[in-house]
Amino acid sequence: MSLENGIRIVADLMEVAARTAPKAVGKDFIEVKILTDEEKEKLGSEMVAMAKEKGPGYERDGNNVLNSDAVVLIGLLPHKGVGLNCGACGCDSCSEFNEHHTTIEFDGPNCSIRMLDLGIALGSAAKIASELNVDNRIMYRIGAAAKRLGMTEANITQGIPISATGKNIFFDRS
Secondary structure (H helix, E strand, C coil): CHHHHHHHHHHHHHHHHHHHHCCHHCCHHHHHHHEEEEHHHHHHHHHHHHHHCCCCCHHHHHHHHCCEEEEEEEEEEECHHHHCCCCCCCCCCHHHHHCCEEEEEEEEEEEEEHHHHHHHCCCCCCCCHHHHHCCEEEHHHHHHHHHHHHCCCCCEEEEEEEECCCCCCCCEEE
């Protein structure tokens, strides 16, 4: 098996892990997308360009994306509150949450219970890569750039670049 085929298998298994991760109330609002090589290049270049307005972390992370073997996007699709009226989203009730909308880098508010679903999906996917000895890192900035480029339908997205080299490209990052 080639390294390229191995990476694709790992990305596919990460998608399976995110898809099958537990979801609150048994409803799935998780979006998972494995970027093509062209999409990965476009994303990394956009992140490097965003550094001029957002700061040097975007350039560093963009270069990580450009040097990675693949990128898996995992996001939280538009959703209603689960009906707990817990207030963790900043609204007094799920009804108020359902009527409120903001857009900055991401769309919100987002139900805290659904955000937990996103966290579990991200952790499940990263764990699979790690267990298969493929270097990875969950990155906020990937999601912001992917949203800007229209690569996702999700309210909020995070990205997990993966790499299989002799040294972890996500480790010594200054």
